Amino acid sequence: MSPPGAGLGAMPVVASGPLPLGGEPGAPQIQLDSVASGYYGKRVLEDVTFRIDDPAIYVVLGPNGAGKTTLFRTIAGILHPYTGTIRIRGIPNEAVAARTQLHYLTHVDGIPDGLRVAEALRFYADIEHVGEEAVARTLHLLELDGLQDRYFSQLSQGQKKRVSVARIFLREKNIYLLDEPTSNLDPKMAGEIRELILRLSRNKVVLYSSHNLYEAREIGSHVIAIVGGRLAKFGRIDDIRTDRYVIGIRTLGPDPALASFRREGDYYTLEIAGPEEVPKLVAELSAKGVQIREVREMENPLESLFR
Amino acid sequence: MGTRSLFGINIRRSVITGRIYLIIATALAVLTSTLVLVEVPGQSAILNSLLPTDLPLFAVIGSTGALLVFVSDKMKGVHEYLIAYGIETTSIFASIVVAAMVLVSIVVGATLAVVGGTIAVQTGTLPGALLRQVAVYSLPLAYTGTAFMTMAGMAWSSLATPRMGVNGPAGIAPLLGIGPVLIVTILSSLVGPGWLPWLVGGVSLALLGMVALLIGLLSRSKGRERFLSML
Numbered sequence: 001m002s003p004p005g006a007g008l009g010a011m012p013v014v015a016s017g018p019l020p021l022g023g024e025p026g027a028p029q030i031q032l033d034s035v036a037s038g039y040y041g042k043r044v045l046e047d048v049t050f051r052i053d054d055p056a057i058y059v060v061l062g063p064n065g066a067g068k069t070t071l072f073r074t075i076a077g078i079l080h081p082y083t084g085t086i087r088i089r090g091i092p093n094e095a096v097a098a099r100t101q102l103h104y105l106t107h108v109d110g111i112p113d114g115l116r117v118a119e120a121l122r123f124y125a126d127i128e129h130v131g132e133e134a135v136a137r138t139l140h141l142l143e144l145d146g147l148q149d150r151y152f153s154q155l156s157q158g159q160k161k162r163v164s165v166a167r168i169f170l171r172e173k174n175i176y177l178l179d180e181p182t183s184n185l186d187p188k189m190a191g192e193i194r195e196l197i198l199r200l201s202r203n204k205v206v207l208y209s210s211h212n213l214y215e216a217r218e219i220g221s222h223v224i225a226i227v228g229g230r231l232a233k234f235g236r237i238d239d240i241r242t243d244r245y246v247i248g249i250r251t252l253g254p255d256p257a258l259a260s261f262r263r264e265g266d267y268y269t270l271e272i273a274g275p276e277e278v279p280k281l282v283a284e285l286s287a288k289g290v291q292i293r294e295v296r297e298m299e300n301p302l303e304s305l306f307r
Numbered sequence: 308m309g310t311r312s313l314f315g316i317n318i319r320r321s322v323i324t325g326r327i328y329l330i331i332a333t334a335l336a337v338l339t340s341t342l343v344l345v346e347v348p349g350q351s352a353i354l355n356s357l358l359p360t361d362l363p364l365f366a367v368i369g370s371t372g373a374l375l376v377f378v379s380d381k382m383k384g385v386h387e388y389l390i391a392y393g394i395e396t397t398s399i400f401a402s403i404v405v406a407a408m409v410l411v412s413i414v415v416g417a418t419l420a421v422v423g424g425t426i427a428v429q430t431g432t433l434p435g436a437l438l439r440q441v442a443v444y445s446l447p448l449a450y451t452g453t454a455f456m457t458m459a460g461m462a463w464s465s466l467a468t469p470r471m472g473v474n475g476p477a478g479i480a481p482l483l484g485i486g487p488v489l490i491v492t493i494l495s496s497l498v499g500p501g502w503l504p505w506l507v508g509g510v511s512l513a514l515l516g517m518v519a520l521l522i523g524l525l526s527r528s529k530g531r532e533r534f535l536s537m538l
Contacts, residue, residue, distance in 0.1 A: 039532045040532060073387075073535075076390075076391040077390065077391065077531075078387055078390050078391055078531050078532075078534070078535070079531060079532060080531060096393040096395070099390075099391060099392065099393035100392070100393040102391070104392070106384070106387065108383075108384030108387060108535075108536050109383070109384065110383060110384040110385050110387060110388040111383060111385070112320065112376075112379070112380060112383060112385050113324070113379040113380075113383055114320075114323070124388070124392075126315075126316055127312055127313060127316070127389065127392055128392065129312065167388075177391075
């Protein structure tokens, strides 16, 4: 196996070249109008409308069963919406020309039975019409060199996830639908995959679902919140206002000047009006001789979406 | 994208996945057809016609690998990805049927080569009656019976929760292919020899019609959730 991080050097993130941009010039990258969708007539999504114009990472959030995976499957053209329309760059999403614009990754590994790791990637490379070089580069990029001759069924859950994720690096596309791409991965590999996705996402539209609100905030710039099958929020994460703003202050040691503050672990916590008050507060505490080591938000604004 | 590749990939995977079926079916077809060539005093006329009769049956069994690939891919979520990558559901069905036809060709080709070669060595010629029976009876039923078995198995797998093992489509579907072959065999003994081509032709057309109907119905359905491994 390659040394850790060996695959993440200066090499291109995607092994094979971009697809030509299809669709209507100037059309939204993704547009959903009043979409209802589900399985065998049972509606999971109801009246979902949004449009994505700008390349960015859009984090899809929602409790279990909210409809996140159903949203991905519907946009990918796997589920036919009961009502409404979906367009990819102006093309109806079920048209082949639309589906070939996007990469889709879900929590189902989708690796054919009885294949070794390299063979599994070759299977999808053949479908995508990319060559052996793309397979070799992707194996290296995802640090799968040492596993390429192992049967997929013999791998650990984390290794299987890496192979499954590797597919999206075989060929560059314009839109990426990534349903929990870092689940089952250890923190180091999850971080490296996130880094690859961040590099990949330049000038791309990435829909990225996660249960981890901190990961979501770290990687995403926009949020698509689904609650009970309906769109609860669509917008920039920075624009989400919390109903209360709590910061934590960590000092170099116990400080009597902060004795009146609440303690949460190593942090003295304080509710203030908003982030704009932080510099003033830090200046005041410093003037009182408080030796501040760290100031952080104690609540993720994304949590407010699900309270 | 990738439709032509899908056909090649599924042919290769069907051969690999179904190699045990392929080997056993071909071996049995060759063995049973060759054994009756051994001259036994007083051997019956029924034994003389074993090659045309058993070739379609073993061809159906030997082509099970293609259906195994479909059922396995559905369970593993492969179809979900293929659809997302722009592969049409018609292509998925068609690639499996074509793979099954290749497997039939392997069973039929190997059996005819060995048995025909043995007869030719023994007699110095190939009996015209036997060749006619193979052409009129064995080959049409081998291919159409297999196509029907494969398509019926895929339809079953698509409409129901797939269960591996003998109770699942891959375990039971071969019976659907063997059924029409046996019915034609029984009926052919009731009608005169002149009717055999009409009987086989009619049944073959009916089986092909059902294959086309099933592909059409399943592909027209917008409910692609049947291709998902889990909900």
